[in-house]
Each structure stands twice: as structure tokens, then as C-alpha cells.
Amino acid sequence: MNLLHRYPQPDLVMTSENSDYDVVVIDFKNISLKKYEYYENKSLEETDQGYRVALEKQLGYELALQQAFPKANIGNFFFVPFYYTDKLESEKNFLGIMESKFNIRGIEIFKGDFNVIQTVYLGVNEASDFVAPSYSHPLKKHTHSSVKQKELILLENEVLKSNYVPLISFQNEAQRKNATNYILEQVEIFFKDIQVDIPNLIESYFPYSQSIIHKEFSKVGIEYFYDNLFYDLGEKKEDREDNGRLKVKVKWCITFHIDSTPIQVPQLKIPNSDLCRSFGTIDILGTPILYYVYFTLPEILNIIIKDKKL
Incomplete structure (x- = not known):
């Protein structure tokens, strides 16, 4: 890779x-x-x-x-x-x-x-x-509330950041909800299997419509990474340890591009498919701060089709 x-x-x-x-x-x-x-x-x-x-x-x-x-x-x-x-x-x-x-x-x-x-x-x-400042460790105070994800938004009427993100459209809110619940269920299984603890999947998700693939990694502005990966660093008191060190706030998104997810999890099979669930990461010095979790369009469409048959 x-x-x-x-x-x-x-x-x-x-x-x-x-x-x-x-x-x-x-x-x-x-x-x-x-x-x-x-x-x-x-x-x-x-x-x-x-x-x-x-x-x-x-x-x-x-x-x-x-x-x-x-x-x-x-x-x-x-x-x-x-x-x-x-x-x-x-x-x-x-x-x-x-x-x-x-x-x-x-x-x-x-x-x-x-x-x-x-x-x-x-x-x-x-x-x-002149006398240089004395850098002392103050009692940390945390202000600014970041814009949190209130729900997992799959798509529709969102601004697409990538030229490779397929548009997903739903006929009604029930279809969107069923697809969303399916993704959350599968992602929870995925993180449990690879033994990564993410306390709140919705808060740590960033919108699928704003994801990029590896071909675009060095083409988008650096602001993209700050806005999507670092926007909520240190926003709450519990986001820093007692000694003031920042805690890593891991995020995830879904992707339909296999090239962005070169790591396979052999024991995790995608439902109704012979493919394994796979993933990729963006790291800081070897520490993952973002997980790309691979889904296929057919598995999402299967959820929508099931909804139509009900």
C-alpha cells in the first residue's frame, strides 16, 4: 500500500x-x-x-x-x-x-x-x-461547542466533495432510516471485531458525501482535513487528560471504493456477498485518526429493496 x-x-x-x-x-x-x-x-x-x-x-x-x-x-x-x-x-x-x-x-x-x-x-x-514569557501550565478551560452530527446522514441534498462518491437517493424517510440503521449495525460489528473502542458512532462519523478517495488525497485543500478530522479536538474537558494532553478522537466514514480500503478482515463477510469487509485509515505517525469502512452499493440497495417489499 x-x-x-x-x-x-x-x-x-x-x-x-x-x-x-x-x-x-x-x-x-x-x-x-x-x-x-x-x-x-x-x-x-x-x-x-x-x-x-x-x-x-x-x-x-x-x-x-x-x-x-x-x-x-x-x-x-x-x-x-x-x-x-x-x-x-x-x-x-x-x-x-x-x-x-x-x-x-x-x-x-x-x-x-x-x-x-x-x-x-x-x-x-x-x-x-527582554524577558521571555514563562510558560506555565494553567487550569485548562474549554470553550467552543463544535458542530456535532445529530444523525448519520447518508445523502441527499448534501454537498459532494469527491468526484468519485456515488449519489444515493431515497424515496422516503423510512428507506433512509433502514439504510442508516443497517450501516450503524455493521460498523459496530466491524469496530468490535478489530477491537477499536469508539464510544459514540454517530458523533465520530463524518458525512459520506464529504469523503474523498486516495486519488484525491493530495489534491484537496489542507483545510478539508482540519474541518473533518480536527474540528472537535479539545472541545470538552474530558477531551484532555489530567496532565493536559489531547485525546485522539477517532472518526470513521463509509466508502464504496475498494482502493481506499486495502486492509481485509477475513472473518467479516459482507452480507449476501463473497467479499470481506475491508477498511483503510488516515494516520498521524502510525495512530489512526480516521477509518474508511468499505460497503458495497448492492448491500445498501438490498435494504432499500426490502423496504419496498414490505
Whole structure:
């Protein structure tokens, strides 16, 4: 099987001394702090695309670093330029100050002093003349509710992301419900057989209509992966361990393309077929974050046909 790679990267990753973190990941954001304050208590469906992608990317970086350095305590920061008008005399030589009022799904905000940055850039001062921030581990606060799947939507009137996704149309809601129940039943059997624990199949499903196949993997924009795989990282308190590490939130989707599912499960036969149930994954450093589960169109059509005969 060929491995397909995408390599997004943050602005800065560094080891951290004299702090609670072993590694710090930082993204520089040329954006007003007020925008973060405005979005702090908004749901993701109320926020703009640019902000959501930045959030998803940053959490994706953190998760990838956790897989690469499983024993490291990793800090996650947005570096935001800030114009200070009320710095204390004791803070005059600070490069900036941590924003203590909020963090966003575990991402902390560092307010870099714009005047200091400007003088260093112009060569008036040296960066070593100023005190760097002390990265301490705050009590994590989690805001933003992501857009959750309320039900498993197979299709109809959904936006197709792939040129290879076949259109499935239902004559009535009963047919859709029967097909949906069948898929959930089969997927539950599948994950039980391969011994992967996914507590909520509906919440971890992303829409079939938005799935892509391996031929499109390197052609779609990187935002596709953030929106579908990382949109809900760290959104709830239980999404982080006691030490602040992100938990992997595994997702799944169905596919009708055998090339996207090269791994067979020999003991799982597709009903009314000689084929085995098969699957494929998208991984971060060997850790699956998405499962493609193979279905055939005939098995879905059989459910619809049975419904018509009732």
C-alpha cells in the first residue's frame, strides 16, 4: 500500500526550559486579540472559516507532536501582537504577557508587545534585552461547542466533495432510516471485531458525501482535513487528560471504493456477498485518526429493496 503524506507545520516549535512544558508549539497570529475574546464563547458554527481553520490547525499540530514525543508535556500557544498602554514599570522589559482571562480549547494566548517587536526588528534593541514569557501550565478551560452530527446522514441534498462518491437517493424517510440503521449495525460489528473502542458512532462519523478517495488525497485543500478530522479536538474537558494532553478522537466514514480500503478482515463477510469487509485509515505517525469502512452499493440497495417489499 502506498503511503500518502501531507505535512502542515506551525511557525515555531521549541524546547522549553524553566517551565512546565518540555516542548512549546507557537503560531504567530496577526489578528486583534478582541477577535479571540469575541469568539471565546461562540460555537464553531457561528465563527468564520479563517478562525476555525486556524484553531483546527493548531490543535492538529499539538496532537501530531504528542504522537512523535509521547512522554513530552506540550504547550500550545497563539502569539498575538498587542499594543500595551498600561504596562507596569516592572514589566517594561517583558517581551509580552500571557493572557490570563481565557484560553481556547487548551490553546493559550501570548500577547507580544508590538513596540518591543518593532524595536528588535529595526535593530534598536536585541531580543536578549527582554524577558521571555514563562510558560506555565494553567487550569485548562474549554470553550467552543463544535458542530456535532445529530444523525448519520447518508445523502441527499448534501454537498459532494469527491468526484468519485456515488449519489444515493431515497424515496422516503423510512428507506433512509433502514439504510442508516443497517450501516450503524455493521460498523459496530466491524469496530468490535478489530477491537477499536469508539464510544459514540454517530458523533465520530463524518458525512459520506464529504469523503474523498486516495486519488484525491493530495489534491484537496489542507483545510478539508482540519474541518473533518480536527474540528472537535479539545472541545470538552474530558477531551484532555489530567496532565493536559489531547485525546485522539477517532472518526470513521463509509466508502464504496475498494482502493481506499486495502486492509481485509477475513472473518467479516459482507452480507449476501463473497467479499470481506475491508477498511483503510488516515494516520498521524502510525495512530489512526480516521477509518474508511468499505460497503458495497448492492448491500445498501438490498435494504432499500426490502423496504419496498414490505
